[in-house]
Amino acid sequence: MSLKWTDSYDIAIELSEAYPDTDPKFVNFVDLRNWVLALEGFDDDPEHCGEKVLEAIQMAWIDEVS
Known part of the structure; x- marks a missing residue:
């Protein structure tokens, strides 16, 4: 499965599995962007x-x- 920036729900599922002890309310956007880019299956232009x-x-x- 290839994830794109527009797949926000699928990305959220992957992040919740990859970072189960992280409260997403307190994640800054720099970390969030880096974590998304590091997800297996993520394949989109970082500049988008x-x-x-x-x-x-x-x-x-x-x-x-929740």
Whole structure:
């Protein structure tokens, strides 16, 4: 499965599995971006990521662990 920046829900699932002890409410966007880029299966241009994309991923991650 190839993940893109627009796959915020799927990315959130992967992040919740990779970082089970992390509260996504307290993750800064620099770390979040780096963690997404490091996910196995992530295949998108790092330059296509902005604050709104990261916010959507963070919100999906918060929903996933709630």
